[in-house]
Amino acid sequence: MDWTALGLSLRLALLTCVLLVPLAVLLALWLRRLPAPAGRLVEVIGALPLVLPPTALGYWLLVALGRGSPLGELWERLTGRPLVFTFEGILLASLVFNLPFAVQPIARGLAAIPRELREAAWLCGLGPLGAFVKVELPLLRPSLVVALVLVFAHTLGEFGVVLMVGGAIPGETRTASVALYDAVQALDERTAALLSAVLLAFALTALLVLQLVEPRRERTR
Amino acid sequence: MSGPAEAALQAELRQDRPIPLDVSLAVAPGELFALVGPSGSGKTTTLRALAGLDRVHEGRIAVDGRLWQGPDVFVPPQRRRVGMVFQHYALFPHLSALDNVALAVPEGARAERRRRARELLRLVHLEGLEDRRPHQLSGGQQQRVALARALARDPVLLLLDEPFSAVDQVTRRRLQRELVLLRQRRPLTTVLVTHDLDEAVRLSDRMAVIHHGRTLQSGPPRDLLDRPASALVARLLDIPNVYRGRVRGHDPARGLTLLEWDGLVLEARHRPEFAAGAPVDWVIPPGFVVLHRVDRPSRGERENPVEGRIVEFYELGETAHLTLLVRDRHPLTFTVPAHVARRNALAPGRTVRVSLLAEGVHLMPPEHGRSTAP
Numbered sequence: 041m042d043w044t045a046l047g048l049s050l051r052l053a054l055l056t057c058v059l060l061v062p063l064a065v066l067l068a069l070w071l072r073r074l075p076a077p078a079g080r081l082v083e084v085i086g087a088l089p090l091v092l093p094p095t096a097l098g099y100w101l102l103v104a105l106g107r108g109s110p111l112g113e114l115w116e117r118l119t120g121r122p123l124v125f126t127f128e129g130i131l132l133a134s135l136v137f138n139l140p141f142a143v144q145p146i147a148r149g150l151a152a153i154p155r156e157l158r159e160a161a162w163l164c165g166l167g168p169l170g171a172f173v174k175v176e177l178p179l180l181r182p183s184l185v186v187a188l189v190l191v192f193a194h195t196l197g198e199f200g201v202v203l204m205v206g207g208a209i210p211g212e213t214r215t216a217s218v219a220l221y222d223a224v225q226a227l228d229e230r231t232a233a234l235l236s237a238v239l240l241a242f243a244l245t246a247l248l249v250l251q252l253v254e255p256r257r258e259r260t261r
Numbered sequence: 262m263s264g265p266a267e268a269a270l271q272a273e274l275r276q277d278r279p280i281p282l283d284v285s286l287a288v289a290p291g292e293l294f295a296l297v298g299p300s301g302s303g304k305t306t307t308l309r310a311l312a313g314l315d316r317v318h319e320g321r322i323a324v325d326g327r328l329w330q331g332p333d334v335f336v337p338p339q340r341r342r343v344g345m346v347f348q349h350y351a352l353f354p355h356l357s358a359l360d361n362v363a364l365a366v367p368e369g370a371r372a373e374r375r376r377r378a379r380e381l382l383r384l385v386h387l388e389g390l391e392d393r394r395p396h397q398l399s400g401g402q403q404q405r406v407a408l409a410r411a412l413a414r415d416p417v418l419l420l421l422d423e424p425f426s427a428v429d430q431v432t433r434r435r436l437q438r439e440l441v442l443l444r445q446r447r448p449l450t451t452v453l454v455t456h457d458l459d460e461a462v463r464l465s466d467r468m469a470v471i472h473h474g475r476t477l478q479s480g481p482p483r484d485l486l487d488r489p490a491s492a493l494v495a496r497l498l499d500i501p502n503v504y505r506g507r508v509r510g511h512d513p514a515r516g517l518t519l520l521e522w523d524g525l526v527l528e529a530r531h532r533p534e535f536a537a538g539a540p541v542d543w544v545i546p547p548g549f550v551v552l553h554r555v556d557r558p559s560r561g562e563r564e565n566p567v568e569g570r571i572v573e574f575y576e577l578g579e580t581a582h583l584t585l586l587v588r589d590r591h592p593l594t595f596t597v598p599a600h601v602a603r604r605n606a607l608a609p610g611r612t613v614r615v616s617l618l619a620e621g622v623h624l625m626p627p628e629h630g631r632s633t634a635p
Contacts, residue, residue, distance in 0.1 A: 156351035159314050162338040163345050164365035165414060174364065178355045 042231055044211050045219035046238060052127070052215060053195035056134045057188050063135075064142035064187060065180075068150050069172075071143070087144070089137045098204025101133045105205065130206040130213050137201050141190040149183025150176070185253045193246040196239060269325055269450040270294075270418055272311060276318040280306050282474040288467075291448030295465035295482075297455060298497065303474035304454045308420050311452060312345050313338035324450075325417050344411030345420040349427060350403050352395040358382060358406045359391035365413035381409040386439070401432035408440075412449075419451040425460060437464060458499060462486065470494050487549075487621065492542040492628045501594040502545045505627065508535045517619060523588055527565045529622035542625040549621020550595035553614040554605060565617040569593055574609050576602070583607065585615070 067086075071079055089097055105112050105123040115123045123129040153176055161171035199217040206213030208222060216235055223232040269290040276282045282303050288294040296304040309315040311322060313329065313336060322330040324343075329336045344365075353361050362378035369377070382391055385405035395403055404424060411419060425433045441464065444451070455461050461468045462482040469479035477497070478490040489495040492503045506522040511533055518535065520527045520543060535541055553566070569585030572592070576582070581602035585593045595615070597607075607613065 154351065156347050156349065157353060159312075159338070160345075160347060160351035160353070160410075161364075162314070163312060163343065163414075164410070165339050165367055166364070167339055175353055175355075 042216070042219040042223070042235065045214050045216045046235070048127075048211065048214065049196050049216040052131060052134055053192045055131055056138055056195050057191050059131075060135050060138055060142045060191055061146075061184060061187055064139070064146050065184075067139075067143050068147040071147055072150055083147075087140045090140050094137070094198065094200030095204055097137055098133070098201040101136060101201065101205050105129055105132065124205055125207045125209060125213060127206075127212055130202050130215070133201050133205040134195050134198065137198060138191045138194055141194050142187045145183045145186040145190065146180065149180045149186075153179050182253045186250060189246045189249050189253075193243060196242055270311070270323070270452070272307075272320070272322045274307060274310050274317040274320045274322075276320075278318075280474060282306060282310075282317060284469075284471060284474065284476050286452075286469065286476070286479070288450055288452065290450055291444075292466045293444065293451045293453060293464055295453045295455060295461035295468035296471055297458060297461045297468055298471035300456060302471045304471050305422060306474075307471070308345075308422055308452060308454045311418065312343055312420055313341050342414060342417045343420060344414055344416035344418075346404070346407045346411050346422065346424045348423040350395075350407040352403055352406055352410075354395050357392045357394055358387060358398065358402075361395070361406055362409045362413050365410045367414055378409070378413065381412055382406070384412070384443070385409045399432075400428040401436055404428060404436055405439075408443075417450065419449050421451065421453045423455055424453070426455075426457070440464070470497050472497055487546050488623050489544060489625065491625050492544070495544050495625075500544060500546055501592070502547065502550075504543055504591060506541055506543050508537050508539045508541055508624070510537045518624065520622065520624065523591065525567070525588075527617060527622055528619040529624055530620050532624045535624055540627045542627050544623050544625065545593075545617045545621050546623075547595040549618040550593065551616045551618060552595075552597050552601065552605070553616065563616075564619055565622065566614055567593070567617055568612060568614050570612050571607060571609050574602075574607060581607065585613065 071082060074082060102124060103109065105115075107113070107116070107122060107124070112123045115121075115128075119128075121128070123132065157175055157179075158171055161175045166174060196215075197217055198215075199221065202213065202215050203218055206215075208214040208218045214222070216239060220232055220235040220239070223229075223235065267290070268287040269292070270286065270288040272287075273285045274282050275284075280301075280303055284303065284307050286294065286307075296307060298304050306315060306317075310317045310320060310330075316330070316335060320330045321332075322328070324341075327336075328334050329341055353364070356364065359375060359378050359382065362381050363371075363374045366374040366377045368374075379388075379391060382388060382405075385408055387402060387405050387409070390398065390402060393402075395406065398406065404427075408424070425436055428436065437460070453461070453464060465482055467480055468482050468485060470477045470485065472493065478485055478494050485494070485498060486500060489498060489500055495503045504522060506520045506527075509519040509521045509526060511518050511531065513531060513533070516531045518529045518532045520529045520541070522543070529543065567587055569587040570589075571583055572586045573584035574581065576599050579599045580596050581599045582596050583594070583602075587593050593615070605613070
């Protein structure tokens with residue numbers, strides 16, 4: 041059993057969740073303010089990671105983050121480490137490929153909050169921030185849970201992008217999914233079966249949590 | 262059209278887009294002022310502008326001497342002392358009734374705000390239901406929470422957007438009664454938006470008719486119903502019996518204006534501003550139509566007697582509704598108590614005589630686009 045790879049995957053998933061969900065809330069708020077045509081365009085571009093083959097996305101990220109790229113060079117000058125084939129690199133990639141999984145449920149959740157509620161909050165004397173914290177955020181909670189679960193599950197499972205951007209350096213970029221592939225290649229059936237079982241358990245738990253959250257979403261309307 | 266001398270609320274709102282608006286209002290302190298008009302007439306936009314939720318391009322809103330909107334002034338809704346009840350209440354679904362109200366209490370520690378919220382919920386008869394969430398309350402109870410929340414800011418202006426439209430009739434009557442009683446105890450300048458005419462007439466001190474974003478007429482409901490400013494206002498207020506005629510002359514000594522109508526000469530309340538010979542629209546509200554008894558002549562029979570055939574007759578409860586056809590072309594609608602209809606054996610096809618009381622014959626400037634032939 042490759043505990044290092046599993047631990048790395050969990051660390052990657054948790055960090056992605058912690059960084060991405062607040063960012064997604066801000067993005068969703070910004071999207072709501074955009075006029076319709078621009079908003080649609082941004083949404084379409086934001087959904088790209090859903091349909092683009094992961095290896096292709098990985099390739100583009102490799103180009104964008106690589107040694108020759110401005111971003112890669114800036115990072116290396118600041119930290120002394122390259123972005124590609126490092127944990128930071130796959131974390132950044134993970135933030136990108138998970139973007140629609142976080143933004144879409146949150147944007148849908150925001151859209152489901154009637155505008156009147158925000159206006160009622162203003163007429164209770166609350167400013168935009170107060171209205172968001174006291175009224176919209178609590179109503180958004182189910183959507184936040186959905187986003188967290190989707191991002192977490194998806195990060196554990198991502199294979200193509202991670203392999204392209206990170207390779208398979210043990211303890212650095214070799215996640216559970218990559219380790220599983222390696223185990224099968226090496227005919228290590230025991231490790232492959234155990235990793236698969238753990239990933240299956242996570243997936244089932246995720247589905248269960250989503251089932252528990254869905255009916256509560258309905259009731260808040 | 263003139264407003265009260267000292268107004269608690271004075272507003273002039275003008276814009277071309279997105280919804281054309283040309284509205285002016287003056288509401289006296291403690292008055293309940295109703296805005297009526299068909300859907301899309303601009304009444305809700307007006308209310309939202311007063312709340313600060315919409316910003317009308319050219320607007321001036323002054324409340325209690327404070328400018329809420331002016332050329333370089335726009336006070337955001339958070340800083341207007343205004344309470345609003347939304348049509349669908351807009352209660353916060355994740356908060357209890359108590360917390361919904363407490364959130365709007367402007368200042369004080371949490372315990373103090375909750376104490377004040379409890380007081381307000383008692384005021385709207387919701388004691389015992391403080392911990393219920395909105396979805397655990399009936400429509401009428403939700404409306405009361407919304408009202409308590411609107412009062413929590415201690416507003417100088419209360420705005421009600423169709424507040425009774427989402428409940429059944431029994432609840433509506435009860436809520437209307439409670440609003441009237443509440444306002445007896447604490448008079449609060451109030452603007453009510455409604456498309457329900459009866460509601461506006463029963464609840465308001467004064468009302469304004471809005472159509473295509475314009476104030477057509479404002480005044481006490483009785484004045485509007487008896488003396489609509491135009492045939493359009495009459496139509497919007499569902500006043501029947503509007504006709505086209507011509508001024509024949511004036512009789513100032515008797516306080517009368519004489520009106521020619523389809524070969525008849527009628528006496529009308531004196532209106533010297535209409536020149537002799539001028540075409541006019543005129544209206545006789547149903548309350549000024551008096552049925553002549555078949556068996557016994559009564560006083561007033563010489564006042565504008567008119568004959569017509571009953572073409573429509575029905576009873577609703579204790580009231581009989583009749584439409585006569587006068588001179589075979591002008592429908593004239595009025596009501597009599599059902600027992601009067603029975604005693605006079607009124608039925609479709611019968612010909613009866615009525616008097617059009619001169620004080621009720623009201624002349625209006627002629628509407629454009631209608632035939633000028635009398």
